[in-house]
Amino acid sequence: MLNQLDILIESKKEHQIDILSESKFVFETEVNAINLVKEALDESFVRIVELISNCTGKVIVTGMGKPGHVSRKIAATMSSLGTSSFFLHPAEALHGDLGMISANDIVIAISYSGESEEITKILPNIKLIGATLIGISGNQNSSLVKYSDYSFVFPKFKEACSMNLAPTSSTTVEMVLGDALAVCLSKIYGFHERNYALYHPAGSLGKKLLVKVSDIMHTGNKNAVVKTGTKLNDAIIEMSTKAIGIINILNEKNELIGVFTDGDLRRTFTREVNVYNLSVDDVMIKTPLYIDSDMLAVDALKMMNDHNISALPVIRNNKLVGTVRVNDILGVGIFI
Structure with missing residues (x-):
């Protein structure tokens, strides 16, 4: 009778893969998704950049699950490049953190399906508060896009996951889109090395530009x-x-x-x-x-x-x- 270790060994034998080929497939799939999104950039993206550049309040980025991790990174990148921004966890928002949002703020909500429960539940309240809502999604007909004042919808592409299920390509393009937002905004502000150093005093560049x-x-x-x-x-x-x-x-x-x-x-x-x-x-x-x-x-x-x-x-x-x-x-x- 096989024990657990023997079963695991037999299972691995049945699922032998070419690791290099599989890894290259992931790269190719995600690079293809990035290229598709790059070609899909249009005036809707331009309007979003211009809107954020003229924001008189805060920029708040929210997302749930893997897009939530990406949202946190986008907020951090924006902040380091001159756009005052922070991440709002949508589940915590349902329990009082919506109070962080004001009418002159911009909320960027990221959900590839556009139907993440925690996201869709806070959308009506964001509208009631009066903040401007930007939806980032892969579903044109989603609740997120319908509620949003402005939106950017990704073109169709495959996830790098072999089941085409786990957020892989989608989180990559969300990350790159966020970087594009942050970099474009920094150039609009005239953000330069001394500004960067001011926000990164512990970093090598910060020390080079600040320490006398x-x-x-x-x-x-x-x-x-x-x-x-x-x-x-x-x-x-x-x-x-x-x-x-x-x-x-x-x-x-x-x-x-x-x-x-x-x-x-x-x-x-x-x-x-x-x-x-x-x-x-x-x-x-x-x-x-x-x-x-x-x-x-x-x-x-x-x-x-x-x-x-x-x-x-x-x-x-x-x-x-x-x-x-x-x-x-x-x-x-x-x-x-």
């Missing part, structure tokens, strides 16, 4: 500074205490007149000099590179990479205010 040298430089007691005429041995002590690889030398007016780095120190020792007989003036770099405190950290990093140096003095209004190192910039997640 002044945000990460070493200042005050953490900055290595000595005055002109300081004995080299005392300067070495200051450098080792602050451990930032560079010491800044100032004149009597507290103006930067030179720097001395740990690399300079190693080269000095190769000459077998007596550190007690020298001052920093004898060994410092007298025309040092420096950067302004308002410079973006990524530009400072490029400058240091170009000149093969690991630290730079930071100046504001011709006065030394700090030091920044390559490691400080890399440490906050900025790379080039």
